[in-house]
Amino acid sequence: MPGAGPTPEEALQLLDANAMRRWAVLIRSAYAARRAEIDALNVFPVPDGDTGTNLFLTVDGAIERTLAEDDSPTAGELLERFAAALLWTARGNSGVILSQLARGFGEVCRDAVSVDAAALAAGLARADERAWHAVTDPKEGTILSVSRAAAAAAATAVGDGLYAVSAAALEAARTALARTPEQLPVLARAGVVDAGGAGLVILIECLERLCAGDDGRVVLSLGPTDRRSRFWPDPATAAGAVVRPLDSDAVAGGEGDTGPEYEVMYLLDAPDEDAVEALRSRLVELGDSVLVVGGDGQWNVHCHVDDAGAAVEAGIEAGRPHRIRVTRLRTERGLDHEGAAAAPDESHGRALRERGGGSGIVACAAGAGLADVFRAAGAVVLDSGPRRRASTGALIDAVRKQHHRGVSGVVILPNDAETELAAAAAARAVADEGIDAHVIRSRTAVQGIAALAVFEPGAPVSANVLAMQSAASATRHGAVTVAYRSALTSGGPCEAGDVLGVVDGDIVIVGSDQAAVGREVVHRLLASGGELLTVVIGADAPAGLAAVVSAAARDEHRGVEVSQIYGGQPVYSVLLGVE
Incomplete structure (x- = not known):
């Protein structure tokens, strides 16, 4: 923990490109020292939590991709490059959220030769907006609460200089992290704070130390094995706690739920992000499976609704929809009158594959045997499990590889809740290349296997997505x-x-x-x-x-x-x- 504030001579007044490099390297060092401890902030007494490892690998990979370049970028240019690299190297949900924080920061500072107090505060605010926007069902008591508190505090200290902004953000972040068990009962029952939030506090502490004038060689006061630090309560306070999973990400729908009748997809030209946000809210009212992703005026819209016309009209109100596709879902479930899966038409599938159609799969697998199962079905398989989860970049490469085989669409099976955001980020990225990719919410390998059982290579990707998601959700x-x-x-x-x-x-x-x-x-x-x-x-x-x-x-x-x-x-x- 830093002591008294720096003298005016010690404190930085601006963050130039060299300072940004030092910040990134300091973050990597801090994550390397604390990765095991952050991993241990796991609500289950099972060694599969790897938030710290994911954060370290995400930052380490991004540094290797950007900071070794020989040119001399401005601070803003370096931030944009680093944000793009973070998205590529992002591992786990925490890594994806970190990449979105960096994206927002870079958007504000893209034209800056160096970053002053006002730009730092504005960057933290935009970073917070991007992080909240990245999560379908954002919750208080997570890294998002820490981000919002830090951004709000930074805005109040702009007039006092760069160090004051960083110090205010750090103090607020620590306070918000300490409150996360009050906001999420699952954390209180387990006697821990949010792991992603702890990782963000470490990142902001690195910023505060840098602004104080440390040269990047300072070892932060973050003992690598002391769980009873300021970041989390003594484990003894967990006595009497009951560990239960969060249910906020549970798949909607139950037995007998036929769901909405139509799938609606379109591209949308809309420069007004407030109008896009209103569109998202309207689509949530109309149906489910809502996804509105993109930026810089171009968006990809997906939803399941009963009133397809209203979904398209909502897009017209927000901007200019094009490449509109409406698919009737209830007639494409592939079920016969007794509810049994209809036999696939192999000749139809072969014909589609021969002329470059049908669907392909990208699957994550935590073991060699699972990899063989998915590979036998024609999937491009990524090795992905605790401490070695697939990065967004690896998923993007796998989708491209499957696409180059001639399929018209690709289905991604993360087979792990911690890889869902990375898979979604990969699907968004390849959409810019014209590749139609969809993520199945398979949160365990057995759900992925169930989805695989109803996969039909020759069928359109929309039909496969519906059948596979239904199978995964019902398992x-x-x-x-x-x-x-x-x-x-x-x-x-x-x-x-x-x-x-x-x-x-x-x-x-x-x-x-x-x-x-x-x-x-x-x-x-x-x-x-x-x-x-x-x-x-x-x-x-x-x-x-x-x-x-x-x-x-x-x-x-x-x-x-x-x-x-x-x-x-x-x-x-x-x-x-x-x-």
């Missing part, structure tokens, strides 16, 4: 894993080494035997029915575990079909999906 999922730290979960208290049973993202069983916990998870998943159980075997699964859970399904729930797949994924001994 109940569970897992067996081992705790790496103590916590109090929905299934009771656990200690390091205890076996945990997860059902639909919630830890509901704590035991000592993986076979017994696996049987109970299967029982709970099948309690409300099901026809197919998919068992994905992890890299560290004990011998016989898959056989035990499969037998439990067959013995207790007659008629259930069981499919076993060697996934090779880390962390989870088995992943289970019920369709």
Whole structure:
């Protein structure tokens, strides 16, 4: 933590390109020192949280892409380059949000030779706007709360100079971070603050140190293993806490929900961002699956609605829609009169592929076995899992590779909630190249496998998106894993080494035997029915575990079909999906 403020002689008055480089390098050093600690700010006692790792890899990759260049850009030019590189190297949701923060900062400062106090405050404000805009369902108690508080405080200190702006932003960011457990009960129950918010506080502290006149060699007072720092409460305060997942990102719709009748997509020329924001709100009123992305006057609009005409009219009010496409969804579900999947027309699929049509898949896989499953279906597969999640750039390259095979559209299966924003950013990026890419909200590998089962290569991408998202959303999922730290979960208290049973993202069983916990998870998943159980075997699964859970399904729930797949994924001994 910095001590007294700098003297007037020590403090910087402007941030030039060299200062921006030092800031970036200082951020990378701080993230390298704190990545494990930020990773540990995980509401689950399972070692799959990697916010710190994602932030470090995102910044490290962007530095390698931009700061080694030999030319002499202005501060604004360097910021724009760095923001573009951050989007390419972004890993995990936190990395994508960081790239949007940088994008907003760069937009304000793009023409600046150097950044003064007013530009810094304006840049932080625009960065905050971009970050909030990047998240479909923004929540208080996250990195977004920290960003908003920092931006608001910075604006009040402009008259006192560059250092005062950075110091005000840092103080407000720390206060906002300390409040995140009050805003999100899941954080309070786990006894931690928001990991993304902690990462942003570290970034702003690097800015404050730089503005104070530190030359970038200063080691910040961020002890790499002290969890009882100013950033988060003592773990002892988590006693009595119950760890439960956030439900804000749950997929909408349930059994029997047929959803809106039409999918509407169009490009929109609209220079007025307020009008675009009004369009987004109007489309949310009309239906769901709303996506309005873009910038600089050009937007890509997607929604599912019952009134397609109203959706197009809303676009006309905002600007000039073109390349309008309206698809009737309820007649493209590929279901026969009994609700069974209709058999694919192979000859039609072959004809489409021969003339350059149909759909392709890009899939993320956390293990070699899972990679083989998706690759066998023709997917371009990316290695992606805890501590090594796929970057936006890697996803963009994979989509391009699939597109070059001649398909007319590409479906992206992130198979992980932490990779959803990176996948969405990749889809937006390739849209500028005329590539039609869509993200399926597959938050686990078993949901991705369920989506894969209804994929038809020869079908239009819009039909595949509907069928695959429906299959993924309808798949109940569970897992067996081992705790790496103590916590109090929905299934009771656990200690390091205890076996945990997860059902639909919630830890509901704590035991000592993986076979017994696996049987109970299967029982709970099948309690409300099901026809197919998919068992994905992890890299560290004990011998016989898959056989035990499969037998439990067959013995207790007659008629259930069981499919076993060697996934090779880390962390989870088995992943289970019920369709």
